[in-house]
Amino acid sequence: MLLSEGHLSVWEALVELDRTRPRVGEQLVGALREAITRGRLAPGTRLPSTRDLAADLGVSRGLVVGAYEQLAAEGRLVSRRGSGTVVAEVVTAVPRQRGAAAPRPAAVAPLRPGVPDLGAFPRTAWRRAYETALTSALDADFDYGDATGVPRLRAELAGYLGRVRAALVPPDGLIVTAGVTQGLALLARVLLARGARRIGLEDPGPVSLRDHLVRLGLDVVPVPVDADGVDVAVLGRTRVRAVLLTPAHQFPTGVVLAPRRRAEVIAWARRVDGLVIEDDYDAEYRYDRDPVACLQGLAPDRVALLGSVSKVLAPGLRLGWLAAPPDWLADLCAAKSDADNGGPALQQLAFAEFLAGGGYDRHLRRARRMHRERRDAVVAAVRRHLPRARVSGIAAGLHLVVELPPGVDDRALAERAAAAGLGPLALSGLRVREGGPGGLVLGYAAHTPHELATAVRALAALL
DSSP states (O other), rough: OOOOTOOOHHHHHHHOOTTTSOOHHHHHHHHHHHHHHHHHSSSBBBOOOOHHHHHTTTTHHHHHHHHHHHHHTTTEEETTTTTEEEEEESSSOOOOTOOOOOOOOOOOOOOOTTTOOOOGGHHHHHHHHHHHHHHHGGGGGGSOOOOTTHHHHHHHHHHHHHHHHOOOOOGGGEEEEEEEHHHHHHHHHHHTTTTTOEEEEEOOOOOHHHHHHHHTTTTEEEEEETTTOOOEEEHHTTSSEEEOOOOOOOOOTTOOHHHHHHHHHHHHHHHOOOOOEETTTTTTTTTOOOOOOOOOOOOOTTTEEEEEEETOOOOOGEEEEEOHHHHHHHHHHHHHHHHSSSOOOHHHHHHHHHHHTTHHHHHHHHHHHHHHHHHHHHHHHHHHHHTTTTEEOOOOEEEEEEEETOOOOHHHHHHHHHTTOOOOEEEEGGGGGOOOOOOOEESSSSSOOHHHHHHHHHHHHHH
């Protein structure tokens, strides 16, 4: 298959370049990579010559040559003498040993919440940061280091969290973790050592998080969530001394903890000598509302802030952070040292370089625009194909809630959707307490607007 002359509109659709932003070459690589990953450029497709594509897109030939070379190095393109450049039949960046089994990872199901667009990972910018980190690393950086994280990354993170999330945390108050999961494990260990065996958790909330806390040895006490966030009056009656909250964008309802409730939560923590664990879930993504500062900045002595790059970059990086209250820090640092004696130094140095060079901010701006477009596509498709459904939680984050008409069994619908290759979650399956309307939690980060609209139409047909 040849895509060249007479197909200018095809390439304009496949490769969208914003010439008002720098690094057009990176945009070109990313657009071609996504087209290959999504199957819009099928294996065996012959690409135009570098000269023709440069003319079609109005860019220099050198940019196209560089893009082709980068994608060829990743194993996505193959240059053949006499036949030009074609999409590889089997896309793989790492040669496999002959006879070795290589199972293909399952693709992210459309409408599955909690997963970013893994194809949008900024490979070129990350590789540049990693190479800079490797080149500038000192010999001492390869030794056993501080278990709480590379000092440069903790300094960059402290600045970023203060600037973007209004956190109040010095670099030596941060612990670099292998994601939020490890941060929770460290907190659970210290809670148990201090005699706290019960923890409050928002209801509804993620089942995986609830199960994780139970496996860590804590008894989970559900605390209801309403339109203003967690019900602090109910929290006070539970007699727990620790609670895990998602104040910026509650999962799954999408509500933001109201200002009055924020003050009440902090007052509760001071009254019971307790700890608020703030999971800064989806905090970077907002579309129709002003940014909401983190709770930790209001009470750094009572709030432990958890965050990660899993929703902005990729879960597979296993990079996160824990901002600990001062009187918890020593115990948490000891727990981190016992857990792994420190994380991968080069990965942390690369992330520090990525933060310092503005790569994280640039990627986040692009991701916000992309996710807003995808959210709009899902909302429009729901209103078209499920006109009786009520949509909520759309102002921020990477998911929304579709409240179904009375009488619809959301769990049965979610099971049928899973059998059809879709990934929504049943709202009632995320509740501990009975009651409340049925609904579906739809994720929209990992697929294109067209794919999402198609998935919603298929979901509606299951009704």
